[in-house]
Amino acid sequence: MIPKPRLLIGLDFVTAFLFVVAVVMVFFYAPLEAVMGQVQRVFYFHVSTAWVGMLGFLVAAIAGIVYLTKGEEKWDIVGVAAIEISLVFFFVAIISGSIWARPIWNTWWTWDPRLTTAAIVELIYAAYMMLRQGIEDPDRRARFGAVYAILGFLSVPLTFISIRLLRTIHPVVVGGGNPTAAGGFDMSSKMLQTFFFSLFAFSVLFIDLLWHRIRLGTLAHKVEQLRMKDID
């Protein structure tokens, strides 16, 4: 067994530290939002988890392309690792969004484009996991997973655009103001700092988790190979 790399141990500590700082910033550094009050603080982690989710799906699509062109096992491991992590983070984003939406929009859920797209994205990658579970041959599983990760990622923008053509009420806080959005707000500089720090902390967390998951995937791959050898 390969010992845990020094760099990874270091990264673990850095991630934990950044995360604690982010939590402290969210609760004590960022000012209270005037209209929405405390519940607005969910926003920092909500956007960060959604960002990590999309980042992971992008990584998986790229890993899929590389796997199909090069055929190296490790890219499949990267792809499945990224999707597994992102599936969880994206789910957290949906849940935290619901927590925010209850007092602000007066409902847990509404069929707004972003919410609907998020639900569909979650379903696409749940289907990805089911596809992988249904195939025993590791080589075929990797190929199909790569193909589906690419298809899924390509369909997301189209889904978003098509649902966006129906009206939206989701606030666009960063870049562009939508006057019909309910619950939008302007960020003060302290809020912006907290926001970007959260994004940064979650990105580092993603890298850390991805690294761990890739190591786990490599080990699982070895176990699978040993078992195959045993059967032969």
Added chain:
Amino acid sequence: MSDNLRDSYQVTNPRPLTNFFHAVWAVVWKDISAELRSRELISAMFVFSLLVILIFNFALELDARARENVTAGVIWVTFAFAGTLGLNRSMSMEKDRGCLDGLLLAPVDRSAIYFGKAIGNLIFMFLVEIIVLPIYTVLYNVNLFVPGLIITIILGSLGYVAVGTLLSTMAIQARTRDILLPILLFPLVIPVLLAAVKASSGFLQGVSYDEISPWLNILIVYDVIFTAIAYMVFDYVVEE
């Protein structure tokens, strides 16, 4: 069928492009002649579509006013469900007796098999749609023979089949093959279904073309992107 296959073999090598189209046509013709003998697929899809429409009648209380709004939704859900049935059957037919392996052994470009199967699936889907539309028109007294609607149905079916053929090829090679296809397919074709439903209901309600054209554009973009992607990755899906 054998005549046709022989034809396609006789023109090997000297003109590869003609050979490609011959191969595509051979696969399409194989599916059509198999279907002409058994009539399993079309009849199953047709009866299933009728049942879905009937169930919607009870489930949605399709009175005159409701019909105006939900007709487009009902027909597209019907096509989507019937389409899954057809896609699953058309591919598992290949897998069951090792036909797929036979096709893969043929000295033609793999994408010819994809386009052949896709065109075959498209033909079956069109046939079902051609039967369902007049029946729906008669049963619910809604005129569905609007030129725009026909175009929407063609564009929507294209996108649906382009992705569906690829995914059904994947699904039948999995252990959970019968249940896997709709789970894989539906989240990916949501843009198609949404745009098709919106465009269809636009045409049925006589909305101006300016309001419908974005939906048609989405359909066209989806068709182009996903046909191209399916063409590129099909090799990896059938590789052994």
